[in-house]
Amino acid sequence: xxxxxxxxxxxxxxxxxKELAGNPGKRALNKDxxxxxxxxxxxxxxxxxxxxxxxxxxMWQMTTKELCxxxxxxxxxxxxxxxxxxxxxxxxxxVVQVAKQGHVVTGxxxxxxxxxxxxxxxxxxxxxxxxxxxxxxxxxxRSRLIGLAGKGKSxxxxxKMINS
Numbered sequence: 001x002x003x004x005x006x007x008x009x010x011x012x013x014x015x016x017x018k019e020l021a022g023n024p025g026k027r028a029l030n031k032d033x034x035x036x037x038x039x040x041x042x043x044x045x046x047x048x049x050x051x052x053x054x055x056x057x058x059m060w061q062m063t064t065k066e067l068c069x070x071x072x073x074x075x076x077x078x079x080x081x082x083x084x085x086x087x088x089x090x091x092x093x094x095v096v097q098v099a100k101q102g103h104v105v106t107g108x109x110x111x112x113x114x115x116x117x118x119x120x121x122x123x124x125x126x127x128x129x130x131x132x133x134x135x136x137x138x139x140x141x142r143s144r145l146i147g148l149a150g151k152g153k154s155x156x157x158x159x160k161m162i163n164s
Contacts, residue, residue: 036074039064045082056089067135077135084131091124 015030023029042064048057063081067073073081097117107113132138 036076038071039068039073039075041065041068042073042078048085053086053089055092056085059085059088063137072136080131080134084128084135084137087124087127087131091121091128094118094120094124 019029044057044060048060060081063085064073067077067081094117098115098121101115101117103115103118104112105115
């Protein structure tokens with residue numbers, strides 16, 4: 001969206017990737033990255049098992065292992081991670097149904113109609129992209145979130161006095 005802070009133009013590279021590359025652009029690196037306490041590990045939500053979401057459970061285990069191993073998963077991310085895992089489960093179910101039934105199915109009136117599972121696939125794919133980006137499951141998304149953290153600072157001396 002043009003004109004939105006942090007959203008227009010090319011997505012920024014994560015600071016860690018810039019440092020690994022030797023900061024080829026020689027621009028200042030983001031020093032205001034937010035610091036949250038990372039989790040060492042977290043159990044699968046009980047309700048995943050209660051409502052029989054086996055793929056969501058597997059994705060939770062695999063994703064938390066990776067995110068916790070990198071120190072990237074915090075308590076503030078857990079509800080978004082739940083949404084991501086559930087979206088993955090339902091997306092996979094829709095993919096299987098389309099593979100079995102095809103793109104066109106018989107409608108209520110007996111004529112051919114677009115398989116409703118295609119719409120479900122698209123909606124869950126969108127949820128996967130949105131929540132995955134919020135979790136920083138792609139490097140550019142993590143960098144964009146980090147880059148916006150320091151934007152609200154003010155040079156107002158009174159604000160500095162209040163905040164100290």
